[in-house]
Amino acid sequence: MKFSAQKGTRDILPSEVYRWQKAEKTFASVCHSFGYEEIRIPTFEQTDLFARGVGDTTDVVTKEMYTFEDKGGRSITLRPEGTAGVVRSFIENGMTSLPSPVRLFYNITAFRYEKMQKGRYREFHQFGLEAFGAEGPSIDAEIISVVDVFFKKMGLENIALHINSIGCPKCRAEYNKILKDHFRPHVGEMCEDCRERFERNPLRMIDCKVDGGKDVVKNAPRLIDYLCDDCKAHFEGLKSELDSLGIKYGIDPNIVRGLDYYTRTVFEFVSENVGTQGTICGGGRYDGLVGMMDGPATPGIGFAMGVERLLIEAEAQGKLPEKEAHVKLYIAAMSDEAKKTASKLCYDLRLADIGCETDLAGRSFRAQMKYAGKQEIPYLVVIGDDELASGEVKVKNMASGEETPVKLDGFVEYCQGNLA
């Protein structure tokens, strides 16, 4: 019986983990530069949190959650996204009384039971952030610019930003009526899902891939044309802030977002390179969510970015980072006596944060050289009888072939200053 990684999960091996580390470091640093602080939340929560927070009619909640009963009889769910947990933590830990906006970012794994394909896994990684307590459109522009700056720091270009407004409960109720009036005569011709959507959430009929080509859908009234005055002003405000930041965007009235908590601003960063799962990053405002979770009414906004998709995009754009050499120096030893010296030297180097290796396998000198070459270790030192006698070694730069004599006494100090 051979074990294998479970469907929809994958190992991130040393040969690619450095890409993840680069992205994680960059994301954290960009977030910090905007005043966002990292939060780490639990991997699982009580099931109701997601049912209420994400919306109990959404696909994510109805068919994609990893839910189980624990030994104490509690219904537990592996988080399918980050926002609900962060909101819970925000309320539970009294962050509502912190000066606003409260800015939080996170780097999490999330779990959805889905049929996998390109850029879509059952266990996947998200970078995300949430900002609480800011009502005006400036914060909307700010979190969009976090993504924009992050992409730039990753060297990525041409990832299209689409924005839309889906209004507040007030204008949405109004619009739903108008939309239903529009679709009512045609419901019979629409797909099964749409007939269901007509009752539950007519907004989503516009987004339908099956009926999308039909005139009824194309000519459907757009929510964005029926926003209330406040929502309209908010959206205009966002556009003008983005303009003044020089961030390009397109308005896509079809962005609906499948999570129930969104209000007003919704946006996506979309790429052609990721397959049909083109959305690298999606987010929006959720002004009702904190209140819905029994916290004090607090506006909120956030986004989540699919790290797998981000890295697919980086690869497509040829912007994967260089792998850095953790081991800087190889010490080849020619005798048992030399090996003792080499081991001690390595020990001291490591205390000084300098990565190094020496032979453990009892390999021949030649084989040691071969190993160091294959590992592409950038510097080499040979220790034999001559070196032991003279107390001096030659540090060879493998790229240039250049050799520098260095006394064993003070060797660590030399390495600290001179190994690139």
Added chain:
RNA sequence: GUGGGAUUAGUUCAGCUGGUUAGAGCGCUAGUUUGUGGCACUAGAAAUCAUGGGUUCGAAUCCCAUAUCCCACCCCA
């Protein structure tokens, strides 16, 4: 949940219409006399041909089922 394609050494693949001991490149191990790597040469390890059935004198090859992977629908990050 619905479709399409795939599954042969660690890895990337070859193996024609079923015919004796299943191959290659890369990688790995060792060696090419213990003083300078990547190259080259030599040798070696490594595959119950995804799993389970079936057809056949004979199956990696044909059929069925299952699993997994990839892609699309759907949904989303």
